[in-house]
Amino acid sequence: MRIMSTVLAVALATATPVLAEDMKMAVTTSFHNSGLADVLLPEIKADTGIDVQLLVVGTGQALKLGAAGDVDAILVHARAAEEKSVAEGHATHRREIMYNDFVVIGPSDDPAGTADSETAAAALQGIAGAQAPFVSRGDDSGTHKKELSLWAAAGIDVANAGDWYRAVGAGMGAALNTASGMNAYILSDRASWLNFGNKGDLGLLFAGDPVLFNQYAFLPVNPDKGDHIRNDLAMQLEEWLTSARAAELINGYQVAGEQLFTFNAQMTDTAKAAE
Amino acid sequence: MTDLWAGFAEAARLLITLDPDLTAIALRSLQVTLCALVIACAIALPLAAFLSVKRFRWRRAVIALLNALMGLPPVVVGLVVYVLLSRSGPLGVLGLLFTPSAMIIAQVIIIVPLIASVAHQSLRELWAEYHDLLISLNTTQCQRIVALLWDGRRALLTAALAGFGRGIGEVGAIMIVGGNIDNVTRVMTTAIALETGKGNFALALGLGFVLIALAILVNLAIHWLSRTETGRQW
Numbered sequence: 037m038r039i040m041s042t043v044l045a046v047a048l049a050t051a052t053p054v055l056a057e058d059m060k061m062a063v064t065t066s067f068h069n070s071g072l073a074d075v076l077l078p079e080i081k082a083d084t085g086i087d088v089q090l091l092v093v094g095t096g097q098a099l100k101l102g103a104a105g106d107v108d109a110i111l112v113h114a115r116a117a118e119e120k121s122v123a124e125g126h127a128t129h130r131r132e133i134m135y136n137d138f139v140v141i142g143p144s145d146d147p148a149g150t151a152d153s154e155t156a157a158a159a160l161q162g163i164a165g166a167q168a169p170f171v172s173r174g175d176d177s178g179t180h181k182k183e184l185s186l187w188a189a190a191g192i193d194v195a196n197a198g199d200w201y202r203a204v205g206a207g208m209g210a211a212l213n214t215a216s217g218m219n220a221y222i223l224s225d226r227a228s229w230l231n232f233g234n235k236g237d238l239g240l241l242f243a244g245d246p247v248l249f250n251q252y253a254f255l256p257v258n259p260d261k262g263d264h265i266r267n268d269l270a271m272q273l274e275e276w277l278t279s280a281r282a283a284e285l286i287n288g289y290q291v292a293g294e295q296l297f298t299f300n301a302q303m304t305d306t307a308k309a310a311e
Numbered sequence: 312m313t314d315l316w317a318g319f320a321e322a323a324r325l326l327i328t329l330d331p332d333l334t335a336i337a338l339r340s341l342q343v344t345l346c347a348l349v350i351a352c353a354i355a356l357p358l359a360a361f362l363s364v365k366r367f368r369w370r371r372a373v374i375a376l377l378n379a380l381m382g383l384p385p386v387v388v389g390l391v392v393y394v395l396l397s398r399s400g401p402l403g404v405l406g407l408l409f410t411p412s413a414m415i416i417a418q419v420i421i422i423v424p425l426i427a428s429v430a431h432q433s434l435r436e437l438w439a440e441y442h443d444l445l446i447s448l449n450t451t452q453c454q455r456i457v458a459l460l461w462d463g464r465r466a467l468l469t470a471a472l473a474g475f476g477r478g479i480g481e482v483g484a485i486m487i488v489g490g491n492i493d494n495v496t497r498v499m500t501t502a503i504a505l506e507t508g509k510g511n512f513a514l515a516l517g518l519g520f521v522l523i524a525l526a527i528l529v530n531l532a533i534h535w536l537s538r539t540e541t542g543r544q545w
Binding site for chain 2: 065069089092093103105106207208209212213216232233234262264
């Protein structure tokens, strides 16, 4: 009995974190606007004792903050830029966590006929063909980079497009507000769109093409940047984000009855065993 | 227009329920801006008095510069302070980035020129009146500055309140150097920007109305404390 209680006491002492520790993570606006952070952060704190302080910025700025050593980790969605960051030694590695998807939003009467398109490329060609107003993020964010790659794939040169193509240089929410005001087309991530409170006459017109999938990855900042980098906490957080517990929370997160994110991290053997 | 009414309703709801998040954010706003104001006044008011009583070669240039800096774009100040405080910047070892201290530093830089310019304008006029008296009493430079600051305190209050107004409503700089971190550096203006980005106009407007009410309250409180509007004193 006495041994039992000792074991229990030790187990409790190791399971309940004694002191909350702070770490800073730069995340994209689209991740934060989805509301998933509000679900995950309290669970992370309860399970690991880490108080994750979020800096909500565009992907470009997030990578920049990592390169300067001002944050401990980054959670973004722009593969090419992430790999460049790892190659340049700013982050130790890149770990895929989950994906959501991009959707084409536009006026409900759909003057460009995007809703009937077969592919994302065809949808964008329809918008360009109809010269329908299109709002672009224009802020070098992950969503903006994705949008540019889609235009390129559709064979349309938006750099020299007419005034129907409007780059607003703003975050997802602000760009959606602009699109709502102009009744224009826009590319948005599904999460931001579902959580957006000012939809006006806009509606979801096109989704489902695999090229629209949006992979989120976690990048711990290189601890060589200084002693202040909490790489230990970043590694602990990565372990949690790729655990069965995270998978359950991420897959179970719903807005308006729709699942937003799909967990697709490669679990380690220990995490699998725990499951 | 419906958004505006929804905003009023939201503001009323936030105030009546004394929303704990709102209270924390509002107090942080006040803390940052009042700290910045005290520091900025300690720099700007003596500077303004000095510029009034002392004649030196570059005086006009300094005054013109201060006046021009009243229009400092906060976002540029924020970016410069970020670069300085960044871990890869010259003051990175202090570890001040993304803390309320960084926000206070940015606000001090923004409001010092404003307070100094407004204060100098009124102290200069006061100096024209006091000039002969203070010179004939054979006062030291330091005594003159103190006399000007004390007798001009009511005009200086206006200068300080102008600085407070610019600080409390500022968003561009503190967004960059503070990072708008929940429970750490989120203040009223950055919360409003965040809610606007989410399309929650009612909540954003509600917070906005609360912020305006807060600014009015602080102004009234300072006036009341310094009893500027009573008959015998001024």
